[in-house]
Amino acid sequence: MAKTKIxxxxxxxxxxxxxxxxxTFALGSCVAVIFLHKPTxxxxxxxxxxxxxxxxxxxxxxxxxxxxxxxxxxxxxxMAAIAMPPGSLAQGMVVKIAGGANVMDTNNTFNIGKxxxxxxxxxxxxxxxxxVTEDVGxxxxxxxxxxxxxxxxxxxxxxxxxxxx
Amino acid sequence: xxxxxxxxxxxxxxxxxxxxxxxxxxxxxxSGESEHGIAEIVNIVKxxxxxxxxxxxxxxxxxxxxKAEVYSIDHAVSLLGEDMVVGIAMSEAAGLLFDKxxxxxxxxxxxxxxxxxxxxxxxxxxxxHARTEVNGDLAFTCGLLHDxxxxxxxxxxxxxxxxxxxxxxxxxxxxxxxxxxAILGLDHAEAGYELSLNWNLPAPLPQAIRFHHQPALxxxxxxxxxxTIHLADIVAMMSGVGTGSDALQYLLDTAYESYIALSSDxxxxxxxxxxxxxxxxxxxFWGKEEEAPECA
Ligand SMILES: [Fe+2]
Ligand SMILES: [Fe+2]
Numbered sequence: 001m002a003k004t005k006i007x008x009x010x011x012x013x014x015x016x017x018x019x020x021x022x023x024t025f026a027l028g029s030c031v032a033v034i035f036l037h038k039p040t041x042x043x044x045x046x047x048x049x050x051x052x053x054x055x056x057x058x059x060x061x062x063x064x065x066x067x068x069x070x071x072x073x074x075x076x077x078x079m080a081a082i083a084m085p086p087g088s089l090a091q092g093m094v095v096k097i098a099g100g101a102n103v104m105d106t107n108n109t110f111n112i113g114k115x116x117x118x119x120x121x122x123x124x125x126x127x128x129x130x131x132v133t134e135d136v137g138x139x140x141x142x143x144x145x146x147x148x149x150x151x152x153x154x155x156x157x158x159x160x161x162x163x164x165x
Numbered sequence: 166x167x168x169x170x171x172x173x174x175x176x177x178x179x180x181x182x183x184x185x186x187x188x189x190x191x192x193x194x195x196s197g198e199s200e201h202g203i204a205e206i207v208n209i210v211k212x213x214x215x216x217x218x219x220x221x222x223x224x225x226x227x228x229x230x231x232k233a234e235v236y237s238i239d240h241a242v243s244l245l246g247e248d249m250v251v252g253i254a255m256s257e258a259a260g261l262l263f264d265k266x267x268x269x270x271x272x273x274x275x276x277x278x279x280x281x282x283x284x285x286x287x288x289x290x291x292x293x294h295a296r297t298e299v300n301g302d303l304a305f306t307c308g309l310l311h312d313x314x315x316x317x318x319x320x321x322x323x324x325x326x327x328x329x330x331x332x333x334x335x336x337x338x339x340x341x342x343x344x345x346x347a348i349l350g351l352d353h354a355e356a357g358y359e360l361s362l363n364w365n366l367p368a369p370l371p372q373a374i375r376f377h378h379q380p381a382l383x384x385x386x387x388x389x390x391x392x393t394i395h396l397a398d399i400v401a402m403m404s405g406v407g408t409g410s411d412a413l414q415y416l417l418d419t420a421y422e423s424y425i426a427l428s429s430d431x432x433x434x435x436x437x438x439x440x441x442x443x444x445x446x447x448x449x450f451w452g453k454e455e456e457a458p459e460c461a
Contacts, residue, residue: 009405009440026405028413049404049440055433066437103399104340105416109429112403112436139333139413141405158271159330159410 002147007032010059010066012046012075014082018149025143027099029113031120031136032144033072035079035129036151039092042083043148046075050112051119068119076127090128096165098144098155100136113137135165171321172350178317179359182262188213189258193310194367196251197303203243206250211238219257220250248289248305249446252282255309262316269322270315272409277315282446283406284308287439288397294425294435295389307373307394310366314357314374315408321349326410333414341414342378354378380418392421400432400439 005013007024015022022045024032035044046065053060053067064070080089097120100113117136124130135142140157156162166174191209195201210216217238224241225234235241242250256263256278263278270276285308292304322345329344338344345352351359358375369387376383376391377398383391395418402413421427427435 026407026412028405028407029403030405050433050436052433055430056437059437101403101413103402103413103415103417105419107417107419109427109432110399110403110417112433115429141402141407141412158412159326 004145007045007047009047009049010063010071012044012065012071012078014042014044014075014078015148016040016042016082020148021145022148023143023145026141027101027144028141029099029101029116031068031097031099031113031116032142033075033120033124033131034096034098034144034146034153035075036094036096036146037079037083037085037089037092038094038151040083040085041148042079043146043151044075044079045144045146046071048116048120051115068116068123072120072123072127088128093129094151095124095129095131096133096135096153097131098135098142098153098165101138101140101142104139133165168348168350171348175318175321175349175351175356176359178320179356180363182317182360182363185258185364186213186216188216189254190365192251192254193306193370196247196306197300197367197370199300203247206247207239207242210242210250210254216254216257219253220245223249223253247302248285251302251306252285252309252446259313259316262313265316265319267315267319267409269319269325270409270411271326272319277312277408279447280401280406280408281309281312283401283404283439283443284311284394284397286442286446287400287435288394290435290438290442291393291397291400291425291427292390294427294431295393296424296426297389299389299393303369304390304393304397307370307390308397310357310361310370311374311377311394311398312353312357312408313360314353314355317356317360318345318349318351318353329414330410340378340416341411352378378415381420389424392418392424396421396425396427400436404436404440406443 002021004021007013013022024047030049033046048068048071049066051068053070060070064074100117102113143156146153153165188209220241266274285305288304288308289301292299292301342352358371361371373394377394380391380395
C-alpha cells in the first residue's frame with residue numbers, strides 16, 4: 001500500500017519517496033501546482049487558495065502556501081533543499097496545474113479561480129517553469145493525487161470519475 | 166414515476182420529516198431577534214435534556230482542551246457562544262437530514278453538514294459587508310439551514326448526478342436547481358422552504374431558504390439577508406466545500422452589488438476569515454484527528 005500524504009488548503013508537500021502518494025481534496029477555486037523534477041525524481045504539490053499575500057501578511061508567516069506569490073517561492077525552496085539538483089532546479093522540471101474553478105456567470109470579483117491561475121503563471125514563467133499541462137476552470141471541484149514514484153497525476157470529481165493529466 | 170408523481174412523492178416526503186423540538190424552534194427564533202442575551206439561550210437549553218447533554222459533551226471534548234470539566238450549562242453556553250449552540254442544536258434536531266449519505270448528489274455522509282456549516286460561517290462574515298444592517302447571528306442560522314431541502318430531495322435524485330452533469334455541460338439547464346426542477350417539479354430550495362413552513366420556522370428563515378439561488382425573487386426588505394446567504398453559499402463552494410455533484414453548478418447573481426459591498430481584496434479577506442473560523446469549528450464537530458473528505 002502506498003503511503004498517502006494529504007495536503008490541506010495553503011499547505012504544500014515535497015517528497016522523494018517513490019512509495020508515496022501526495023493528495024489534495026476538492027480544489028474549488030483553489031489551484032494545485034505539481035512540480036515534477038525528473039533528474040532527481042522529486043515531486044512537490046502545493047494547494048494555493050488566493051492570488052496575493054498582500055491582503056494578510058500575518059498568514060504568510062504560518063502558511064505561505066495560501067498565496068500564489070509567497071507559496072511558489074516557499075515550495076521551491078523546500079524542493080531545492082530536498083532534491084539537491086546538480087544545476088538549476090528549473091532544468092528538467094515539469095510543472096502541471098489543476099483547479100481554479102468558478103461558479104457559473106461569475107464576475108471579476110468572484111473570479112478567484114481564474115485570478116489564481118493567472119497569478120501562478122506570472123510567477124512560474126519568469127522562473128522557466130511555465131505549466132506544460134493545465135486542467136483548470138469550469139464549474140467542477142477537482143481532487144488531485146500524484147504518485148511520487150511514477151509522476152502519474154490523477155484528477156477526480158464526484159460526477160466525472162478519474163482522469164489523468 | 167413521471168414528474169408529477171415525483172413531485173407529489175417529494176411533497177409527501179417533506180410532510181413525513183419529523184418535527185424539530187420546541188426548544189430548537191425557539192432557539193432558531195431567538196437567533197433572529199436583535200435583542201437577546203445569552204441568559205435566554207441558557208433558559209431554553211436547560212429544559213431540553215438531550216440538548217444539554219450534547220452541549221456538555223462538545224464543550225468537554227478534546228477540541229476545547231479545557232483543564233477542568235465543565236458541568237454547568239450556563240458556563241458551557243457562554244464558552245461556546247450562541248452560534249455554536251445553534252449549530253449543535255441543528256445537528257441534533259435534523260441530524261438525519263444533515264448527516265446522511267446523499268446519493269442524489271453523489272455525496273458522502275457529512276458533506277451537506279460541512280457545506281451548511283461553512284456557509285453559515287461565511288454568511289456571518291459577509292453580513293458585515295451588507296450595505297444595510299444584516300444581523301450576523303440570523304445570517305449564520307440561515308446559512309446553516311439553507312440547503313436543508315437536499316436531505317429530502319436527494320432520495321428522489323438517485324442515479325441523476327452523472328446525467329445532470331452531462332446535461333449541464335451541454336448547457337441544457339441554466340443551473341443545477343433548474344435541473345432538479347425539470348426532474349422533480351421542485352428544487353431543493355423550495356423543498357427546504359416547504360419543510361421550514363412545516364417546522365414553523367420564524368420569518369425570515371423560510372424566504373432565505375427558498376430564494377438562496379434566486380435572491381432577486383425575495384421581498385425587497387429581505388434582499389440584503391438573502392443576497393448574503395447567496396454569496397455565502399458560493400464562497401463555501403469556491404473553497405471546495407460544496408455538497409457533491411452540484412458543487413459550483415449554480416449562478417452568481419451579480420445584482421448582489423446593490424446590497425453587499427465587496428471588493429476583490431475584501432472577498433479574499435472573507436475567504437481567509439471563513440477558512441480560519443471553519444478550521445476552528447470543524448475541530449469541535451469532528452475532532453482534529455478525523456480527516457475531512459474535502460479540503461479546507
Ligand atoms: Fe442550495
Ligand atoms: Fe448550498
